[in-house]
Amino acid sequence: MARIDFPKDFVWGTATASYQIEGAWQEDGRGPSIWDTFSKTPGKVFNGDNGDVACDSYHRYEEDIALLKKLGVKAYRFSIAWPRIFPQGTGEVNEKGLDYYRKVVDGLIAAGIEPCVTLYHWDLPQALQDKGGWDNRDTIDAFVNYSEVIFKAFNGKIKQWITFNETWCVSFLSNYLGLHAPGNTDLQLAVNVAHHCMVAHGEAVKKFRELGIEGEIGTTHNLYWFEPYSTSPEDAAAARRNRAFNNEWFMEPTFKGTYPQFLVDWFKGKGAEVPILPGDMETISQKIDFIGVNFYSGGFGRYKKDEGLFDCEEVQVGFDKTYMDWNVYADGLYKVLSWAHEEYGDTPIYITENGACYEDVLTEDNRVHDVLRKEYFKKHFIQCHRLIESGVPLKGYFAWSLLDNFEWAEGYRKRFGIVYTNYETLERYPKDSYYFIQDVIKNNGFEA
Numbered sequence: 001m002a003r004i005d006f007p008k009d010f011v012w013g014t015a016t017a018s019y020q021i022e023g024a025w026q027e028d029g030r031g032p033s034i035w036d037t038f039s040k041t042p043g044k045v046f047n048g049d050n051g052d053v054a055c056d057s058y059h060r061y062e063e064d065i066a067l068l069k070k071l072g073v074k075a076y077r078f079s080i081a082w083p084r085i086f087p088q089g090t091g092e093v094n095e096k097g098l099d100y101y102r103k104v105v106d107g108l109i110a111a112g113i114e115p116c117v118t119l120y121h122w123d124l125p126q127a128l129q130d131k132g133g134w135d136n137r138d139t140i141d142a143f144v145n146y147s148e149v150i151f152k153a154f155n156g157k158i159k160q161w162i163t164f165n166e167t168w169c170v171s172f173l174s175n176y177l178g179l180h181a182p183g184n185t186d187l188q189l190a191v192n193v194a195h196h197c198m199v200a201h202g203e204a205v206k207k208f209r210e211l212g213i214e215g216e217i218g219t220t221h222n223l224y225w226f227e228p229y230s231t232s233p234e235d236a237a238a239a240r241r242n243r244a245f246n247n248e249w250f251m252e253p254t255f256k257g258t259y260p261q262f263l264v265d266w267f268k269g270k271g272a273e274v275p276i277l278p279g280d281m282e283t284i285s286q287k288i289d290f291i292g293v294n295f296y297s298g299g300f301g302r303y304k305k306d307e308g309l310f311d312c313e314e315v316q317v318g319f320d321k322t323y324m325d326w327n328v329y330a331d332g333l334y335k336v337l338s339w340a341h342e343e344y345g346d347t348p349i350y351i352t353e354n355g356a357c358y359e360d361v362l363t364e365d366n367r368v369h370d371v372l373r374k375e376y377f378k379k380h381f382i383q384c385h386r387l388i389e390s391g392v393p394l395k396g397y398f399a400w401s402l403l404d405n406f407e408w409a410e411g412y413r414k415r416f417g418i419v420y421t422n423y424e425t426l427e428r429y430p431k432d433s434y435y436f437i438q439d440v441i442k443n444n445g446f447e448a
């Protein structure tokens with residue numbers, strides 16, 4: 001057994017998102033989001049589940065903060081629902097919406113927990129989608145307007161700001177693969193959305209700097225480690241395309257102000273071109289104070305003509321799988337963050353999400369012995385330590401998620417929480433993984 005110790009200033013946290021936990025979908029003036037529309041469209045979400053109630057954190061946020069305090073986290077990452085602030089996306093500010101987040105932020109600070117806020121975690125006001133959503137460049141200005149209200153309302157209280165969560169999901173998962181809201185399946189549209197979201201990110205960073213807001217600002221991309229199954233040039237090229245689809249397509253504009261040319265050419269061959277306007281790339285690559293990385297999995301691929309968007313098929317090489325059918329590939333975390341550090345430099349990194357979904361069983365005495373999830377965390381904590389030891393500027397880790405919650409198109413059947421949510425009673429029951437992480441935080445390390 002080896003002792004794993006983390007730096008004393010390492011930030012341990014957990015993460016959630018507004019639509020997945022809040023519920024109260026029509027309370028205090030909240031307007032409809034694209035996820036209210038999508039989840040109520042037959043066939044889009046498992047079992048017809050939706051976020052009308054979710055974990056009811058809108059009313060139970062004090063219970064959530066108590067769980068966070070008991071866990072011992074230094075920070076809590078959550079998102080603000082744009083439709084609570086601007087029910088129609090722009091126009092009059094809904095003060096009751098702001099009031100909810102004032103209570104959450106003040107409660108966290110009183111508990112000695114740093115609020116880390118994501119401005120956009122997918123719940124776009126439906127009124128903006130009705131005008132083209134992220135395909136319409138006007139949405140960029142609407143996002144900056146919304147961001148400015150939040151910056152000013154919480155300046156000095158919120159010190160860590162994330163503009164977007166997983167722009168790949170907002171663009172390609174939602175507008176090319178069609179699996180998330182708004183459910184489009186058009187490659188050019190997805191390329192437009194990805195670009196406009198990144199411009200919106202850059203414009204919000206500019207506004208943050210202009211206003212002199214306290215704290216640090218960054219963005220979060222979900223990086224996926226993907227390797228060629230063989231050393232053949234075809235496999236290498238296919239795997240590179242597939243990996244760049246998740247990684248370089250977003251990281252390169254953010255840090256280098258360019259798109260990866262080999263993928264620009266590939267998309268052009270598929271009839272999709274990036275709608276770059278003069279100044280966009282400079283805006284996107286505004287200096288950021290940290291990069292948030294969500295990591296879940298990785299895999300191996302090989303060339304297969306006409307397979308998917310990149311002539312690439314995933315090869316099963318025997319990984320253990322989570323209940324999402326995702327490979328458990330903890331080494332992939334070490335590889336992807338080492339690659340990011342090598343490629344994009346010394347910008348501080350926070351793992352803003354990492355966690356696993358397994359079929360949890362609640363015992364008679366309201367316990368969940370989630371051995372596999374504990375093992376998943378342990379394996380990834382070991383890689384976090386390896387990264388720090390190798391000089392990668394990894395500053396913190398947020399477990400996904402504090403609570404079982406609405407897992408998008410999978411509804412409530414897929415549980416990622418370290419706390420079990422009973423969706424009938426809305427009771428919260430800490431799982432064994434919660435107590436494992438509580439101990440790791442208390443000792444800032446563990447016996448590997």
Ligand SMILES: OC[C@H]1NNC[C@@H](O)[C@@H]1O
Nearest residue numbers: 017166294353400407416
């Ligand atoms: O799929 C698990 C998580 N992945 N990142 C974004 C979150 O909203 C998801 O629940």
